[in-house]
Amino acid sequence: MxxxxxxxxxxxxxxxxxxxxxxxxxxxxxxxxxxxxxxxxxxxxxxxxxxxxxxxxxxxxxxxxxxxxxxxxxxxxxxxxxxxxxxxxxxxxxxxxxxxxxxxxxxxxxxxxxxxxxxxxxxxxxxxxxxxxxxxxxxxxxxxxxxxxxxxxxxxxxxxxxxxxxxxxxxxxxxxxxxxxxxxxxxxxxxxxxxxxxxxxxxxxxxxxxxVGQYRYMVQIVGRPNHAGTTPMNMRKDALVAASQLVLAINRLGVETIGDQVATVGHMTVSPNGTNVVPALVNLSIDIRDLSEENLQYLITEIEKEAVAIAENTGTEFTFEQKLHVLxxxxxxxxxxxxxxxxxxxxxxxxxxxxxxxxxxxxxxxxxxxxxxxxxxxxxxxxxxxxxxxxxxxxxxxxxxxxxxxxxxxxx
Amino acid sequence: MxxxxxxxxxxxxxxxxxxxxxxxxxxxxxxxxxxxxxxxxxxxxxxxxxxxxxxxxxxxxxxxxxxxxxxxxxxxxxxxxxxxxxxxxxxxxxxxxxxxxxxxxxxxxxxxxxxxxxxxxxxxxxxxxxxxxxxxxxxxxxxxxxxxxxxxxxxxxxxxxxxxxxxxxxxxxxxxxxxxxxxxxxxxxxxxxxxxxxxxxxxxxxxxxxxVGQYRYMVQIVGRPNHAGTTPMNMRKDALVAASQLVLAINRLGVETIGDQVATVGHMTVSPNGTNVVPALVNLSIDIRDLSEENLQYLITEIEKEAVAIAENTGTEFTFEQKLHVLxxxxxxxxxxxxxxxxxxxxxxxxxxxxxxxxxxxxxxxxxxxxxxxxxxxxxxxxxxxxxxxxxxxxxxxxxxxxxxxxxxxxx
The missing domain is CATH 3.40.630.10 (Zn peptidases)
Structure with missing residues (x-):
């Protein structure tokens, strides 16, 4: 004092x-x-x-x-x-x-x-x-x-x-x-x-x-580029539907996990990005930050689990690449x-x-x-x-x- | 015969x-x-x-x-x-x-x-x-x-x-x-x-x-561009979280509505699209097609209702612009x-x-x-x-x- x-x-x-x-x-x-x-x-x-x-x-x-x-x-x-x-x-x-x-x-x-x-x-x-x-x-x-x-x-x-x-x-x-x-x-x-x-x-x-510590990942989601008119809903592998599920899962983990973390998807690109083509490829970023390294590890593990489930239900493939890890x-x-x-x-x-x-x-x-x-x-x-x-x-x-x-x- | x-x-x-x-x-x-x-x-x-x-x-x-x-x-x-x-x-x-x-x-x-x-x-x-x-x-x-x-x-x-x-x-x-x-x-x-x-x-x-008949819309979703590190989850207006909810609602209506329709979000851009910025603006396309004009009108009405609810729960603003209407x-x-x-x-x-x-x-x-x-x-x-x-x-x-x-x- x-x-x-x-x-x-x-x-x-x-x-x-x-x-x-x-x-x-x-x-x-x-x-x-x-x-x-x-x-x-x-x-x-x-x-x-x-x-x-x-x-x-x-x-x-x-x-x-x-x-x-x-x-x-x-x-x-x-x-x-x-x-x-x-x-x-x-x-x-x-x-x-x-x-x-x-x-x-x-x-x-x-x-x-x-x-x-x-x-x-x-x-x-x-x-x-x-x-x-x-x-x-x-x-x-x-x-x-x-x-x-x-x-x-x-x-x-x-x-x-x-x-x-x-x-x-x-x-x-x-x-x-x-x-x-x-x-x-x-x-x-x-x-x-x-x-x-x-x-x-x-x-x-x-x-x-x-x-806070920070994890940054780039995620690639691979679907299949089909004609948005001629491809019935049940024959699609829509990378943007998969990406949207991941965005909401990340946001939910950010909001609902007990702790002081933030979790953001700030960057997303869609390919071929035509109004009449089912999205074949999405690249997106994940940025999570917290004072607790343990919580950060928990969050990224949960996000990867969600991705496995989403890949299964959408017929898409996910690849995670870590871009940054700051303690x-x-x-x-x-x-x-x-x-x-x-x-x-x-x-x-x-x-x-x-x-x-x-x-x-x-x-x-x-x-x-x-x-x-x-x-x-x-x-x-x-x-x-x-x-x-x-x-x-x-x-x-x-x-x-x-x-x-x-x-x-x-x-x- | x-x-x-x-x-x-x-x-x-x-x-x-x-x-x-x-x-x-x-x-x-x-x-x-x-x-x-x-x-x-x-x-x-x-x-x-x-x-x-x-x-x-x-x-x-x-x-x-x-x-x-x-x-x-x-x-x-x-x-x-x-x-x-x-x-x-x-x-x-x-x-x-x-x-x-x-x-x-x-x-x-x-x-x-x-x-x-x-x-x-x-x-x-x-x-x-x-x-x-x-x-x-x-x-x-x-x-x-x-x-x-x-x-x-x-x-x-x-x-x-x-x-x-x-x-x-x-x-x-x-x-x-x-x-x-x-x-x-x-x-x-x-x-x-x-x-x-x-x-x-x-x-x-x-x-x-x-x-099939076709409706095409462009949707603009306006949120607020905040720092992805410094902005707590409950203070965000994340346009991509809102957009993801809309993509999934459109897909769900396409899959679950009784009928032969297809519904696609093929195009999406995110702005400012930085890994460390909460998305402030999303533009996306909606393409829905069906043989029944009545069903098409039902679907777009339901999509617009979903958008009103999403805007409310995410603090974002939606604008729909019709680009195409083919009978x-x-x-x-x-x-x-x-x-x-x-x-x-x-x-x-x-x-x-x-x-x-x-x-x-x-x-x-x-x-x-x-x-x-x-x-x-x-x-x-x-x-x-x-x-x-x-x-x-x-x-x-x-x-x-x-x-x-x-x-x-x-x-x-």
């Missing part, structure tokens, strides 16, 4: 101005941002961030995968308290996803500097490379980045070495980006929720319990308790919730203590130009980040 | 050779044919057909929509007994769809000529224009062709007047193609089944009971009885079945007595290079056509 909170306080308007200035780089017509990792816009934004870090009294370095590390020196200890997020966006993204976490980190440094305050620990703000695509930045720090360069090739064909060189990295030194617990004692990431739970529950702050990362309970305590002291309402989207903190949590702070997303919208979190809400998140860093600087 | 059958008989090998020669024009690599209506290949094939008609003792004319009419003069009556079909194909079509009906008609004329036989009625073989697309040929004869030229514009942009000029027609004289019952007393079309019913039931000849055409019972009787005399097994694909006979049946004769399609496959009906089966169909024409020449 924290007795009283120090007098330090973030500057709402300064944070808001930083968000607005960063959003100018790659600005879209309707308030959104296009700043793909390793693009010219990304490079411009990185230069601005480095200037701001230096102005806030930080020393700046770039590691082999282009992660920018701003470090505000401490007084006593070697291991840093770290925060950060990313400044790359999806092709049509918002102004807050990632950027808020980076800019709130810099705001914390600015507050420390203007109050001539130093922590016992060094304080680091990390800008992770390419969170929206390969996630190479945080994976390299955690020592989990795949070493096959082809895994990273961009849609436009650019190879990873070229990408990293553009941002001051070097693919051939990938391994040097790895860090460990003796270097980073704890990592706390502030992020917009990207969902509608906080808003629906009328809470100001989310204390993240962990970042859940749980937040450190002591850090969650500190964040909750800070919220109480600041008189901010809060709720515990899992993060069902991936974040840089997921990889950081694989080697050090991790926690995340969420602020509400209006209408739960993200990865969209309509993404919005008010200046007040952004400042509340940054304030919780500042006070949490100050609190754990004493306890860690 | 027919006492005995005349001695006339079709020549299997001659018919088979004609099928093979016609299939050379627009031949594809794997035995199929590409002969789009009004194309260079179509024009070449038309010239060959006209030569064969003349060699078989027919006078040949071309009407305003390019229908080729071969006429073998009769002895007594004005109204013709007619047969025919089409020689245009889908982009990757087979050798039998349409062509068999035309070439069997010419074979009937050849048999009459070589036996120096004349019927009481004139005997006509009609090659209908563009059966696979606009169906302008038979519709113009029935007086039902739309008069808006834009309805006929080809995918490559060519207008209908240009198309018709290429094959000796004239768009501005469209109305002159119309004929009536005083000119054509009956129309009998031989065609491959394009389905698997005869083969499955081990029957040699299909006596078609009618050509059923029933075969003339007296003609069906004659065909069945011919089969018995020829010792051919037969079955009654509806045609669930459209045919030129559908329009002809709107103004005169109509019947159709089916022969089996191997594996029920059509509109494919794999389409196949054996020389023996083709000849059996042609023999039934010949004997039916001879029989009704006495009764009509």
């Amino acid at each position: 924290i007795a009283t909170l120090p007098k330090l306080k973030v500057n709402r308007d300064r944070l808001d101005l930083s968000i607005a200035k960063l959003a100018e780089i790659g600005k879209l017509a309707n308030g959104g941002v296009c700043r793909l990792a390793f693009s010219e816009m990304d490079i411009q934004a990185r230069e601005l961030i480095k200037i701001w870090m230096k102005e806030a009294g930080m020393t700046v370095s770039t590691d082999a995968v282009g992660n920018i590390i701003g470090r505000y020196a401490g007084t006593e200890l070697q291991a840093a308290l770290a925060t950060g997020s990313h400044i790359d966006t999806v092709p049509i993204g918002g102004r807050y996803d990632g950027c808020l976490g980076v800019l709130a980190g810099i705001e914390v440094a600015r507050v420390l500097q203007e109050n001539q305050t130093r922590l016992r620990h060094p304080f680091e703000v990390i800008v992770f490379s390419d969170e929206e695509n390969s996630v190479i930045g945080c994976k390299a720090i955690a020592g989990n980045a795949p070493t096959d360069p082809e895994r990273y090739r961009r849609k436009d064909g650019t190879d990873i070495q070229t990408c990293l060189q553009r941002v001051g990295g070097n693919w051939h030194k990938l391994h040097t980006a790895k860090r460990d617990r003796s270097e980073i004692a704890a990592f706390i990431e502030l992020h917009v929720e990207q969902g509608g739970v906080l808003e629906a529950n009328n809470k100001q702050i989310g204390v993240v319990t962990g970042i 859940p990362t749980l937040a450190k309970p002591e850090l969650m308790a500190t964040i909750a305590d800070v919220c109480k002291k600041l008189d901010l309402s809060y709720d515990y919730l899992p993060s069902r989207a991936g974040h840089d903190a997921q990889e950081m949590g694989r080697f050090t203590d991790m926690a995340m702070i969420f602020v509400p997303s209006r209408d739960g919208i993200s990865h969209s130009e309509e993404e919005y979190t008010s200046p007040e809400q952004c400042a509340q998140g940054a304030e919780v980040l500042l006070q949490t860093i100050l609190a754990i600087d004493r306890s860690y | 027919i006492a005995t059958l005349p001695k006339l008989k079709v020549n299997r090998d001659r018919l088979d050779l004609s099928i093979a020669k016609l299939a050379e024009i627009g031949k594809l690599a794997n035995g199929g044919v590409c002969r789009l209506a009004f194309s260079e290949m179509d024009i070449q094939a038309r010239e060959l057909i006209k030569i064969w008609m003349k060699e078989a003792g027919m006078t040949v004319s071309t009407d305003a929509v390019g229908n080729i009419i071969g006429r073998y003069a009769g002895t007594e009556l004005q109204a013709a007994l007619a047969t025919g079909s089409h020689i245009d194909t889908v982009p990757i079509g087979g050798r039998y769809d349409g062509c068999l009906g035309v070439l069997a008609g010419i074979e009937v004329a050849r048999v009459l000529q070589e036996n120096q036989t004349r019927l009481r009625h004139p005997f006509e073989v009609i090659v209908f224009s563009d059966e696979e697309n606009s169906v302008i040929g038979c519709k113009a004869i029935a007086g039902n062709a739309p008069t808006d030229p834009e309805r006929y514009r080809r995918k490559d942009g060519t207008d209908i007047q240009t198309c018709l000029q290429r094959v000796g027609g004239n768009w501005h004289k469209l109305h002159t193609a119309k004929r009536d019952r005083s000119e054509i007393a009956a129309f009998i079309e031989l065609h491959v089944e394009q389905g698997g019913v005869l083969e499955a039931n081990n029957k040699q000849i299909g006596v078609v009971t009618g050509i 059923p055409t029933l075969a003339k019972p007296e003609l069906m009885a004659t065909i069945a009787d011919v089969c018995k005399k020829l010792d051919l097994s037969y079955d009654y079945l509806p045609s669930r694909a459209g045919h030129d006979a559908q329009e002809m049946g709107r103004f005169t007595d109509m019947a159709m004769i089916f022969v089996p399609s191997r594996d029920g496959i059509s509109h494919s290079e794999e389409e196949y009906t054996s020389p023996e089966q083709c000849a059996q169909g042609a023999e039934v056509l010949l004997q039916t024409i001879l029989a009704i020449d006495r009764s009509y």
Whole structure:
């Protein structure tokens, strides 16, 4: 428990101005941002961030995968308290996803500097490379980045070495980006929720319990292409009827299983896709996420059982191919308790919730203590130009980040 | 009832050779044919057909929509007994769809000529224009062709007047193609089944009971695009879950309703179609066919009721747009009885079945007595290079056509 909170306080308007200035780089017509990792816009934004870090009294370095590390020196200890997020966006993204976490980190440094305050620990703000695509930045720090360069090739064909060189990295030194617990004692990431739970529950702050694990499969369903007029119902092998049964089974398992999982079929293609042809082939995706790896395994086993039964009753054939398996990362309970305590002291309402989207903190949590702070997303919208979190809400998140860093600087 | 059958008989090998020669024009690599209506290949094939008609003792004319009419003069009556079909194909079509009906008609004329036989009625073989697309040929004869030229514009942009000029027609004289019952007393079309019913039931000849009516709708289902990770199951408006419920409802109505209907969702697109986005929009087609217009109306009413219930339970919105409404055409019972009787005399097994694909006979049946004769399609496959009906089966169909024409020449 924290007795009283120090007098330090973030500057709402300064944070808001930083968000607005960063959003100018790659600005879209309707308030959104296009700043793909390793693009010219990304490079411009990185230069601005480095200037701001230096102005806030930080020393700046770039590691082999282009992660920018701003470090505000401490007084006593070697291991840093770290925060950060990313400044790359999806092709049509918002102004807050990632950027808020980076800019709130810099705001914390600015507050420390203007109050001539130093922590016992060094304080680091990390800008992770390419969170929206390969996630190479945080994976390299955690020592989990795949070493096959082809895994990273961009849609436009650019190879990873070229990408990293553009941002001051070097693919051939990938391994040097790895860090460990003796270097980073704890990592706390502030992020917009990207969902509608906080808003629906009328809470100001989310204390993240962990970042869900994820299974992704592609399923191929093979039926038989018959004429939709001339083929009686009982002579069909309709791949779309089979696929529809699977979609509903997955949705039912997602809704009815006891737990906090989500289960989604987001992608489906039908072939030959003619109005007068019985569908012969359906490809669809399955995405399931939960904090419990055990529950995820239960769900995928049940889905595969359903598929066997559906194949039998429709005369179709199913093939499952696993595309992704990300293990859940749980937040450190002591850090969650500190964040909750800070919220109480600041008189901010809060709720515990899992993060069902991936974040840089997921990889950081694989080697050090991790926690995340969420602020509400209006209408739960993200990865969209309509993404919005008010200046007040952004400042509340940054304030919780500042006070949490100050609190754990004493306890860690 | 027919006492005995005349001695006339079709020549299997001659018919088979004609099928093979016609299939050379627009031949594809794997035995199929590409002969789009009004194309260079179509024009070449038309010239060959006209030569064969003349060699078989027919006078040949071309009407305003390019229908080729071969006429073998009769002895007594004005109204013709007619047969025919089409020689245009889908982009990757087979050798039998349409062509068999035309070439069997010419074979009937050849048999009459070589036996120096004349019927009481004139005997006509009609090659209908563009059966696979606009169906302008038979519709113009029935007086039902739309008069808006834009309805006929080809995918490559060519207008209908240009198309018709290429094959000796004239768009501005469209109305002159119309004929009536005083000119054509009956129309009998031989065609491959394009389905698997005869083969499955081990029957040699299909006596078609009618050509089904068809309703086609496009349905739009609007949900909400949410992040598949961050949006709890109970906060979703998943358009694909709604669409899957509709697909299964349509399939259930198709299978369980008492009747002979088929109901198909052949086309579906999902948007934004990302693995990690809850589907926001689904477009799908509904195709239902039956001989009973009353049953078709019942089915579409039930489908729309299901949609209302699904919209309610999924939070989505449905819009139905009707794209096609074709009325059923029933075969003339007296003609069906004659065909069945011919089969018995020829010792051919037969079955009654509806045609669930459209045919030129559908329009002809709107103004005169109509019947159709089916022969089996191997594996029920059509509109494919794999389409196949054996020389023996083709000849059996042609023999039934010949004997039916001879029989009704006495009764009509």
